[in-house]
Amino acid sequence: MKRQRDPWLPSLLRALVLALAAAILCWRLTVPIGVAMAIAGALVGAITADRLGRDRGSPLRLGTVLLLSLVIAAIGAWAARVVVGSSAAASLLGPMAALHTSEAMLWFFLTGPLVFALRFTAQRRPLWAVAEVLAVALAIAVGFSAHRDGMVHRPLAIGDWAWSQGIDPVVIFLGLGGLAVFLLAGMLLSEERRRRIPLHMSALFALALALLLFVRVNGLPKPQGAGDLGLTGDPEAEENEPGGEGGGQGQDQSDQLGDIEFKDEYNSGGDQAPVAVVVLHDDYAPPTGVYYFRQSVFSQFNGRRLVQALRDDVDRDVVKHFPFQPLDVPGAPAVSERRMALRTSMGLVVDHVRPFALDSPAKIQPVRNPNPLHFQRAFEVRSHVQIQPYEELLGQLPGSADWPSDQWQHYTESPTDPRYKEVAEGLLDGLRPEYQDDPLAQALTVKNYLDVNGIYSRKSQHADSPDPAASFLFGDLTGYCVHFAHAAAYLYRSLDIPSRVAVGYAVEEGARGGGSAIMIRSGDAHAWPEIYLEDVGWVVVDLAPQTTLDEPAQAPDSELQRMLGEMMRQQPGDETMLDDELRNKINLAAIAKGLAVVLAVLLVVAYVIKIYRLLSPRFAGSAEQYRVAYRATLDRLAGIGLRRRYGESRERFADRTEQMAPSFVGLTREHLGSALGSQRALDGDSVRRLAAAVDHEIQHRIPRWRRLLGAINPVSWLLAR
Amino acid sequence: MDRTDTDVIVASPDFLDGEETAEIAVEELVQKDPETAAEHDSAELGSAELESAELESAELESTAELESTAELAPSIATEPSVGLPAVDPSPEPDPLAEAMAVMESLRARIRSQVIGRDGVIDLVLVALLSDGHVLLEDFPGSGKTTLAKALGASIVDDLADDEIASFRRIQFTPDLLPSDVTGVSVFDPVSNSFHFRHGPIFAHIVLADEINRTSPKVQSAMLEAMAEKQVTVDNQTYPLDELFFVIATQNPLDMAGTYPLPVAQLDRFLFKIRMVHIDRSSELEVLNTHRQRRDIMRHDLPRVTRTQVLAARQAIDDGVAIDDMVKECLVDIAQNIRNDERVLLGSSTRSLVLMLPALQALAALRGRDYVASEDIQLLAPRVFEHRIDLAPGVTELDRVLEDAMAKPVESLARSTLRRR
Known part of the structure; x- marks a missing residue:
């Protein structure tokens, strides 16, 4: 029986997104230890806020909490300054260690309370979740803003590496943008605990992919110089419309x-x-x-x-x-x-x-x-x-x-x-x-x-x-x-x-x-x-x-x-050009191959599980028959399209399938009796015979093609419940 | 094999224990489906397998047959016997089977009198067998008195002479006094002492008609009797019988001059049953068989004794299993109701405690010796609905209950597949 649990997964996801945003924001401003501490601070802040903020009855007032986090941030920043500013710390730790300590403190105490404040506010006032999302979006956007206006090589930290690897950084930036959108959407979606999240996520993923394809085909939007004396524009427009606008805005x-x-x-x-x-x-x-x-x-x-x-x-x-x-x-x-x-x-x-x-x-x-x-x-x-x-x-x-x-x-x-x-x-x-x-x-x-x-x-x-x-x-x-x-x-x-x-x-x-x-x-x-x-x-x-x-x-x-x-x-006509094209093709093929391998592995795993579940009654002990034999029968029924609906009781499902498999009613009764403590439950062999009877009925009442489809379906066992 | 015997058993599978049910299911396939059976012979695969199953089932059948006919056939399927109940003591008495037989004969008897109310009859029986009381909310002339009378007439008071009748009806009015219900001490000039005259509440089955029409004073006297199974008059306490079952009614529409029962008092009732009008064919049948039913009532179907009912209660309590998963499911439903924002006051822990015997009784009525999620699905709304106070502006009680039940019931259904 599942118990009411804290939704730890969305909480963790949000914390990771916030930490990533903090890392991107401070990455250019500090040493690696500072980045690490910023990530740690964001994680701690987000998770603490989730813990505290969820409890509506807690006596913490929003204003107090915000003020407190501000004070903590100020104290942290001051302490960091003291560490790097005082000669005592420098002589005690050595100048490098003092600097690193200071940076670590500064970023931990900056991001921690800030993220805490954001998260806590979002918890208390759901509308302010927007601020949180905006903060993440801005952090990411600011990190890559140097790339605008045709500065295709910036920010240098990514551009240099990409060029040296022979990768156009545009692709990397697009990927990062897609990732950012993905994370943001994940953050928003996780506010609402719904089953549709996988669907939304895949739709979003498809959208990002479509955007990437669009850019590959149509090219990037070009920066337009605002005052270019009408030099730029579409030359086609000139021919079609000689008296019209000259192209420049x-x-x-x-x-x-x-x-x-x-x-x-x-x-x-x-x-x-x-x-x-x-x-x-x-x-x-x-x-x-x-x-x-x-x-x-x-x-x-x-x-x-x-x-x-x-x-x-x-x-x-x-x-x-x-x-x-x-x-x-x-x-x-x-x-x-x-x-x-x-x-x-x-x-x-x-x-x-x-x-x-x-x-x-x-x-x-x-x-x-x-x-x-x-x-x-x-x-x-x-x-x-x-x-x-x-x-x-x-x-x-x-x-x-x-x-x-x-x-x-x-x-x-x-x-x-x-x-x-x-x-x-x-x-x-x-x-x-x-x-x-x-x-x-x-x-x-x-x-x-x-x-x-x-x-x-x-x-x-x-x-x-x-x-x-x-x-x-x-x-x-x-x-x-x-x-x-x-x-x-x-x-x-x-x-x-x-x-x-x-x-x-x-x-x-x-x-x-x-x-x-x-x-x-x-x-x-x-x-x-x-x-x-x-x-x-x-x-x-x-x-x-x-x-x-x-x-x-x-x-x-x-x-x-x-x-x-x-x-x-x-x-x-250059060799390099040719190479590029070839390399692109090979990459695509490799990706396709990888996907195929992953799919094949998944398929094999699915079939192994399916076969295991179908055969398990033969190996299971008598005491377990009520469970495994019933499960195998459920799998078979799911294969031919009969499955219990959500919230439907097992008995009602059995009644519904009585037309197809009359023995299933008895099997269900035996299963429930054994599972729920009946004194008069059948022994394992009889249960297996009942299951065999159901199997038989299915074989004689369901057309062959339908059964074949059920047998081929690798995920029919996922549908059975 | 004997065809007629089989048919008898098939006709009332509820009373067979699990072993027999299973066998019959196999056998049914063979017998009722000649085409399929014919196919078996020509089918290249699995025919041998089926035949062996067939043979085995026949073997088992012969042994099962003896037992079943010995203990069950007289009580259910025999010709109506005259006079006293017909549950014969079998050489190896199975108390649960007897309890089921008792319930079935009660059900058969009441059903012959009250048409088109099978669901309500089952609920009333469940309440009777689980020592609860029911509150019927319906319109005048919808058969509630008939129901209560049929129930009262089905139970024979086999105690030696006492002051307890088998059935009493109290019509509540605003000017009724508590002593009209409980009884009163009367001065007897002959013995020169006070002598307690028992009121109508001293009965096995009490129909409390329009309970919301009387003053809170009378209501509380009634409710004390229901909760404590005793009556206090002039500081003297008189116990009621162990079998004390109240069917109270109230009219949901006509609210003028009434004293509605507060939620706390409604908590004393196991069920509040909202009755709807019966369907057309049932109503027609009521008119057609009106006279006939009155005649049958006296001597047709077997009756049960008070002792049998109490024994059945005990047997159900002992014999019907409630798994821990079922209890968890109940608690989860109650928690969900309490945590729902649309609910001001959730259901009490007492209601959960009261619900356990009711679930057992329903399972037994359905011929099972374990409680399943189906029982919860049927009973939970009826047990919880009158114990819930909704937030202002919320009207959809059914939706609230549905939402609260969906997840726990589903996870109970799933949990049976899990290894324990």
């Missing part, structure tokens, strides 16, 4: 695709999230000190700002679609003493509306994605990059002699506002006479003016003005790259220098950190002006305001940059 519906808008508040959230990685196949240091990756250009003046050209004969060096086969970019500058060819491999962590490439691309070809889990797409670019310093570009003519006049017009059209020309020409006054007519010198003069006087800020107040560039240039000169680029382009154009605004990413050379991989982050999105010089092509004359109101950008995570570069370098 924050764009107005009315915007032309891929156009940039003047905004008063340029959102800089998620700046650090990587959007792409570029691997340089050769060493290259740009003369400007900045790598410019151009995606789109804006050269047509629409009366308010520059937009993408509607004509086909201009800006032909901009690739508008991701190519499906190697594409030679028309209008690319040729290789000369000014430009050299440089191969780069691009891997897009976030999908973009258009390809972008190191200035200036000559050939783009798609390549197989080396790591679909982390890259949306990959392509290779041959760029003819500028190697000559700016001084040597002096003395070139602006524009090209081949251009027809409407193309000249296209590149030099600017607002009718006369102030642009006034300002520009006013600036030229300071120029040395020999450079008075040199377009590059003129442009650099303008740039100098803006660099010195302009104030960089992501917050500005020009967007509402009819000409935002004018509002910026003749107003407070405060704005971000779009303002600077437009203002500079208008000023260049007012000096009859053909110019345009390019949009893409700009990464400083220093960020490369000496490696060959350049990680492009969301915050690297940039707009800059370019001018056209005869025989040279489009030259970036970017601005670098000396005054900035914003915080300086953070240096990129070199670890992540190196890792993404390594990932990118595993080119398709």
Whole structure:
């Protein structure tokens, strides 16, 4: 007879979950002994609280208990400080031992009372069980929060190990997340003592598995840089809906695709999230000190700002679609003493509306994605990059002699506002006479003016003005790259220098950190002006305001940059790629094999138990026959689908089965009589004969197929009760 | 083998001891199922086995037959004998079998008088055999007096002359006085002394009609008699007979001008039986056999004596086993009821103590010499339901009891498979 017992299993489970959460939380903050003591504290706290809290009649008041645990935690923390702070303890134990003692005390007394308070509150006020669950969820989430924003290698403690084992940590994190959900749900479920827990658990497990599969198939959600100038997005959407939203968020519906808008508040959230990685196949240091990756250009003046050209004969060096086969970019500058060819491999962590490439691309070809889990797409670019310093570009003519006049017009059209020309020409006054007519010198003069006087800020107040560039240039000169680029382009154009605004990413050379991989982050999105010089092509004359109101950008995570570069370098067709696939397959097969073995073992065990129970009447003594023979008969009946319902008495069950096995009524009576102390119970042989009679009746009344099914069923003995 | 003899035994398997029941079960299969038997011969497997079983059963049958016909057949299956009860003393008397026979003849007699109330009759018999009292809650004209009278008429007072009648009925009214129930001391001018005149409570079977209509004073006099089996008048205590059985009734609907019995007093009754209207066919039968039954009553079925009833009580107490698992089950049910949030006042320990003989009696009535979970399932609700005070707003007493019983009963059923 079962007695009313304390539900120790749910209690223990909860305690383990809380201990695990405590361990994850303090793992990065303390030495191993501290972690161990945190686990111990959580276990002690949870179990004690369960013990005390369950007794509703106990005189402990909730407030008192909470206050008390707070006091204990404070005293523990203070004692830990004393141990590590006093020279007496250090000289007595030695400095290391003192530190360890202090850590152990601190964490034991922090987690113990805290967990105790949580658990006790949850016991007394069931609603507050939510707080407990939240605390566990937060502890786990905080432990892995470094992984967000595309920082696939963090937290390093797991990432390093995983990479070294050749496992993508994403898989590990997903597994851990699933485990966390599993534990949390287990915790919640164990509050309610129901029989359905196994069912709920398996449903949950299936859900977690489905999530894992979804990610394997669809990939992880990619971090979206908030202010990316509309560079990122789905390239398919562009083709289907040319007039629609440009893909990047924050764009107005009315915007032309891929156009940039003047905004008063340029959102800089998620700046650090990587959007792409570029691997340089050769060493290259740009003369400007900045790598410019151009995606789109804006050269047509629409009366308010520059937009993408509607004509086909201009800006032909901009690739508008991701190519499906190697594409030679028309209008690319040729290789000369000014430009050299440089191969780069691009891997897009976030999908973009258009390809972008190191200035200036000559050939783009798609390549197989080396790591679909982390890259949306990959392509290779041959760029003819500028190697000559700016001084040597002096003395070139602006524009090209081949251009027809409407193309000249296209590149030099600017607002009718006369102030642009006034300002520009006013600036030229300071120029040395020999450079008075040199377009590059003129442009650099303008740039100098803006660099010195302009104030960089992501917050500005020009967007509402009819000409935002004018509002910026003749107003407070405060704005971000779009303002600077437009203002500079208008000023260049007012000096009859053909110019345009390019949009893409700009990464400083220093960020490369000496490696060959350049990680492009969301915050690297940039707009800059370019001018056209005869025989040279489009030259970036970017601005670098000396005054900035914003915080300086953070240096990129070199670890992540190196890792993404390594990932990118595993080119398709590589042996490693093949190996990976093979290994995946083998793993699956091994798992399947393991499962099959486990199943087979379970099956064998089930059959052994079944056969044992069926045969046991032959070996059991006479005194046990009433039990084992009856049990064997119950198993047989369960096999053919006759089983006692929950709460049904044995006699009633026998009555119910009388149609099938009339002798079973007598057998049941004998069984109960023997079990419950009848004086007139039959001896073992007679009981066995009765059981045989039941067996016989079953054989003659139940169709053969039904009996065969019963015989095959390995778990029929589990159904008998 | 003799077919008719077998049929007699099969017809009343309740009175066979376990050995015979088992054999008959085997034999029944062979006899009543000719197709199956025919199949046996052609069946390739197991036919030999069955035949051997058949043979053995026949062998055993012949020995069992002698005993059974000797001790049981006269009491149950013979032609009705006139006059005194017919349980013959057998050469080797089995007291439990006799007790079962006594119960069966009581049951047969009452059933011939009261139609469609078999369940209530069984409960009343259980109460009688376990020295308890019953409270019937039903509507006027539903046969409770007939039931009580039939019971009273079935028992012969074989004591020498005393003041105890075999059956009395007391109709309770608000102006009744305790002495109307217990009796009163009367001055006898001849002997110049007080002389106690016994009240109607001095009987073996007392029908206390509408007990909730009388004042608490009378009720308590009644209840004292029930609990102590004695009556105190003028500081003089008069014992009642050992066989003292009260069937009290109360009308559940008409509550105006009543003094409802508190839970503590209801505790004195073993059962509170809620009667429902009998079904259509039974009601029709009541009308059809109305006259007939009145005639039969006098001389048809055998009656039992007071001594036999008391002996049966003793035999049941001695002979019906109550396993420890059964007791644990009872205690668990009571604990579950007390721990239920919907219950203000759970059942008393006394109710558990009272329940043990009732379980034994029911087991005997069902032809068993051990108490099984079925007995608990039938009796527990009837024993506990009037002893429970539900929390305000809770009405589903049946549900509460069901919940409290489910787990202990199930684990009792399972425990029989366990090694001891």
